[in-house]
Amino acid sequence: MTWIEIAENSPFGPENLPLGIFRVGDEEPRMGAAIGDQVIDLAPLASAQMLDGSQFAEPSLNAFLALGRPAWHATREWLLELVRNENERDSVEPYLIPQSAVTMQLPFEVSDYVDFYASEHHATNVGRLFRPDAEPLLPNWKHLPVGYHGRAGTVVASGTDIVRPSGQWKAPGADAPTYGPSQRLDIEVELGYVVGSPSILGRPVPITDFKEHVYGVVLVNDWSARDLQAWEYVPLGPFLGKSFATSISPWVVSLDALEASAVRLGKQEPPVLPYLAGEELTNFDITFEVYWNSALVSSPPYREMYWSPAQMLAHLTVNGASVRTGDLFASGTVSGGEKDQRGSFLELSWGGREPVTVDGEPRTFLEDGDEVTITGWAATPDGTKIGLGSVTGRILPAVS
Amino acid sequence: MTWIEIAENSPFGPENLPLGIFRVGDEEPRMGAAIGDQVIDLAPLASAQMLDGSQFAEPSLNAFLALGRPAWHATREWLLELVRNENERDSVEPYLIPQSAVTMQLPFEVSDYVDFYASEHHATNVGRLFRPDAEPLLPNWKHLPVGYHGRAGTVVASGTDIVRPSGQWKAPGADAPTYGPSQRLDIEVELGYVVGSPSILGRPVPITDFKEHVYGVVLVNDWSARDLQAWEYVPLGPFLGKSFATSISPWVVSLDALEASAVRLGKQEPPVLPYLAGEELTNFDITFEVYWNSALVSSPPYREMYWSPAQMLAHLTVNGASVRTGDLFASGTVSGGEKDQRGSFLELSWGGREPVTVDGEPRTFLEDGDEVTITGWAATPDGTKIGLGSVTGRILPAVS
Structure with missing residues (x-):
């Protein structure tokens, strides 16, 4: 149910879309979603789609987490649409990065x-x-x-x-x-x-x-x-x-x-x-x-x-x-x-x-x-x- | 040993100079030092003295604490000079606020x-x-x-x-x-x-x-x-x-x-x-x-x-x-x-x-x-x- 190619044994199918913080080389760490063996680079993608996505540019998930359930739900719906709808391919593909090219960070700052x-x-x-x-x-x-x-x-x-x-x-x-x-x-x-x-x-x-x-x-x-x-x-x-x-x-x-x-x-x-x-x-x-x-x-x-x-x-x-x-x-x-x-x-x-x-x-x-x-x-x-x-x-x- | 008037039973004599975060009315919380029944408003005082004091304008002591012992020592020496030296009276007095006019905050964000x-x-x-x-x-x-x-x-x-x-x-x-x-x-x-x-x-x-x-x-x-x-x-x-x-x-x-x-x-x-x-x-x-x-x-x-x-x-x-x-x-x-x-x-x-x-x-x-x-x-x-x-x-x- 996605236009993205995903290996059968991948933990990250199109219904999962887990979130994390990744870094590419010396660039600033930022938020991504995993699908198959790729990462969706959310901050520039949101920007390109004229969405407010400042939380996606943060070096931890905390700002996103603080937004609460309505925002979590809206983000999930957006991501599901992006990966399910073949028409989104051209706009999303430029923001897919192989997981092998990124270093994953601690996903959030732990409070207690x-x-x-x-x-x-x-x-x-x-x-x-x-x-x-x-x-x-x-x-x-x-x-x-x-x-x-x-x-x-x-x-x-x-x-x-x-x-x-x-x-x-x-x-x-x-x-x-x-x-x-x-x-x-x-x-x-x-x-x-x-x-x-x-x-x-x-x-x-x-x-x-x-x-x-x-x-x-x-x-x-x-x-x-x-x-x-x-x-x-x-x-x-x-x-x-x-x-x-x-x-x-x-x-x-x-x-x-x-x-x-x-x-x-x-x-x-x-x-x-x-x-x-x-x-x-x-x-x-x-x-x-x-x-x-x-x-x-x-x-x-x-x-x-x-x-x-x-x-x-x-x-x-x-x-x-x-x-x-x-x-x-x-x-x-x-x-x-x-x-x-x-x-x-x-x-x-x-x-x-x-x-x-x-x-x-x-x-x-x-x-x-x-x-x-x-x-x-x-x-x-x-x-x-x-x-x-x-x-x-x-x-x-x-x-x- | 200070030109500032301090009651005899005050906890905050001129050798103490404890640090905390205070708020005046709707102003932003910031760092102060206690002496007698007054607070020294450190951020504008440092500014007036052309000192780098951005840490004093923070709403918690954490930025100051992170600077380490040399900075702690330098700050203490500065404060001791300010309160001991009668010549500093004119420059310091404008930045003294009665403790009765401030609300004290949690002094630092607690990590563990x-x-x-x-x-x-x-x-x-x-x-x-x-x-x-x-x-x-x-x-x-x-x-x-x-x-x-x-x-x-x-x-x-x-x-x-x-x-x-x-x-x-x-x-x-x-x-x-x-x-x-x-x-x-x-x-x-x-x-x-x-x-x-x-x-x-x-x-x-x-x-x-x-x-x-x-x-x-x-x-x-x-x-x-x-x-x-x-x-x-x-x-x-x-x-x-x-x-x-x-x-x-x-x-x-x-x-x-x-x-x-x-x-x-x-x-x-x-x-x-x-x-x-x-x-x-x-x-x-x-x-x-x-x-x-x-x-x-x-x-x-x-x-x-x-x-x-x-x-x-x-x-x-x-x-x-x-x-x-x-x-x-x-x-x-x-x-x-x-x-x-x-x-x-x-x-x-x-x-x-x-x-x-x-x-x-x-x-x-x-x-x-x-x-x-x-x-x-x-x-x-x-x-x-x-x-x-x-x-x-x-x-x-x-x-x-």
């Missing part, structure tokens, strides 16, 4: 970054590993989407190298902690929600207003140093075990594009409090693929997540906390019920005790030089697949 | 907000209250400054009303949580450190570089809903119990001004790891005063804090996490060893069991309409006092 913990499989696995003698799920887990704030300033663009973090950790049986490079460097496969329209301080966002505030999603790899985390995390939660880097994918896929992959949220028992309840709560039928170097090691399914994103936003703001343009809230690690659906190496290797085979070798946590790439695909009832692209990063040795 | 937990008295008190049957300090506490990320987007200017947060909490003995307005709304008296010069991702900031990155301090009131916090905080730390609001004072006092109040850090036993060690580690001899409505209920001493701010910054970045201009990291609640030195009502009322007398009435946590004002004064060996000004906020009823 919140990380939830919304997968029951993941929370159960982690509970079993960290607290083997207790109930794996804590008493609050099924009553609220547990979450915490992460470090916004170290959210980085896909492709950014990750320096192995150093810090304190305590070896099993040791009396005192050691300082040194993390020995248990891990990933977390997550879906991140990007806030466009801000809310008002002191006013909770009702669960029905999710789509007024959230523009779309990115892939998130929340790199984690399990040894630092295990030593530091009581009583105030993860800090240095997470704050060294969080990578996100370059293309932001809109909720409008994802809508076709919405699936009913699973049953929540015990029932949730009214501010978290709704008839229309959904998940998305997204499957991730995790490549550890060249090996596909896991395929976590998003459709099994316990908490919906609308519940996350309603909970995040129920105390009157406001959201801002550029806020990112992530789902927490996505793990399914099967072993090859686990979204962290901590779980895949069961705390390091059951190595995973990577390129013929037994592996537990990340080694220097390792590269991890996560892709994501949303399936829809008509068979169309909406790709989220990928997020990738490579481990550099610790700074000495 | 980190909250530490650096008072041994506070951590011990909270440990005893929350985990009565265990050692009050957890095993990591004396090895690293425990901290976590808070919500940057809800750091608000002093004077902003605080809407009582609602959320989930679980009554003692109840089977399930309830939704409703917090019944245990509290304060936390803290000192906040303001980062000016950014660091590089992947490169820890050595403990000796503290003053290269940190410009100065503000008073912080980290409002806390203890019932929400108690129910939510395992295992990922405080979230909604804190994220509804954090108030900061309008005037940022520089480290240069505070230096005269530096005191030796207390002994740390067991010894800390090398990245947290140094000969020159200090605290500041600051005493806070906490007014609950008109009653002075506590005077927490900063000089007894266990962890120094240079240790906080070194720890925060030891994993390679970078800091940015506008980052705020706070000390955590400041409590001394005496009952009237505790920096939260949770501690002052011992979990609500020992009411405090406020205006003749027994009180435990905050009621609607209550106002809390925190002041802070740094003492120096020569008897000069350097005031931090005050941070204030009033409780509005919960939104229904």
Whole structure:
């Protein structure tokens, strides 16, 4: 349904049209839409069509995101018309740039970054590993989407190298902690929600207003140093075990594009409090693929997540906390019920005790030089697949 | 030592010269320095003196903060000369505005907000209250400054009303949580450190570089809903119990001004790891005063804090996490060893069991309409006092 040539396996078909920030050589970074293996250069195209498109010339999506849902909708309708209508070919073709000729940037400036913990499989696995003698799920887990704030300033663009973090950790049986490079460097496969329209301080966002505030999603790899985390995390939660880097994918896929992959949220028992309840709560039928170097090691399914994103936003703001343009809230690690659906190496290797085979070798946590790439695909009832692209990063040795 | 008339009890003597953002009527907010009960209007004064002062015309301190220590030093030297040298009177007087004629704004845009937990008295008190049957300090506490990320987007200017947060909490003995307005709304008296010069991702900031990155301090009131916090905080730390609001004072006092109040850090036993060690580690001899409505209920001493701010910054970045201009990291609640030195009502009322007398009435946590004002004064060996000004906020009823 487009005059643009698109490979069959492209993540970016004509219904997707994700937005990102690209750079060509020394030119200023600006906003583009992806289609197939090309980028639509939106600022000059809008200009040529006598449209007001100053937001497209910005070096981040924030100005566009701040415009709110009516503008998001109008932009999507414009783009759909451009790529569907053969008559637009002559006016659009001059503004198509091969993705191979651009460098993708961090798509938006992250205001606040919140990380939830919304997968029951993941929370159960982690509970079993960290607290083997207790109930794996804590008493609050099924009553609220547990979450915490992460470090916004170290959210980085896909492709950014990750320096192995150093810090304190305590070896099993040791009396005192050691300082040194993390020995248990891990990933977390997550879906991140990007806030466009801000809310008002002191006013909770009702669960029905999710789509007024959230523009779309990115892939998130929340790199984690399990040894630092295990030593530091009581009583105030993860800090240095997470704050060294969080990578996100370059293309932001809109909720409008994802809508076709919405699936009913699973049953929540015990029932949730009214501010978290709704008839229309959904998940998305997204499957991730995790490549550890060249090996596909896991395929976590998003459709099994316990908490919906609308519940996350309603909970995040129920105390009157406001959201801002550029806020990112992530789902927490996505793990399914099967072993090859686990979204962290901590779980895949069961705390390091059951190595995973990577390129013929037994592996537990990340080694220097390792590269991890996560892709994501949303399936829809008509068979169309909406790709989220990928997020990738490579481990550099610790700074000495 | 100044030609400007200053009341004897003014927090802002001629050695202090804190910076903030003020607004006069409908004019654009801009940068000023406080002296006595006046504000020096820096942008037009710099202009009149043919100095480059574009940073003074900005609506936040961020541009100035980003210039780094040489510019901070030069600005302080300029200001000291202006207020000390009688010959400058004619050129400066036209740019003095009474503080009563201005409205103070949030002094800087907060990038990331980190909250530490650096008072041994506070951590011990909270440990005893929350985990009565265990050692009050957890095993990591004396090895690293425990901290976590808070919500940057809800750091608000002093004077902003605080809407009582609602959320989930679980009554003692109840089977399930309830939704409703917090019944245990509290304060936390803290000192906040303001980062000016950014660091590089992947490169820890050595403990000796503290003053290269940190410009100065503000008073912080980290409002806390203890019932929400108690129910939510395992295992990922405080979230909604804190994220509804954090108030900061309008005037940022520089480290240069505070230096005269530096005191030796207390002994740390067991010894800390090398990245947290140094000969020159200090605290500041600051005493806070906490007014609950008109009653002075506590005077927490900063000089007894266990962890120094240079240790906080070194720890925060030891994993390679970078800091940015506008980052705020706070000390955590400041409590001394005496009952009237505790920096939260949770501690002052011992979990609500020992009411405090406020205006003749027994009180435990905050009621609607209550106002809390925190002041802070740094003492120096020569008897000069350097005031931090005050941070204030009033409780509005919960939104229904």
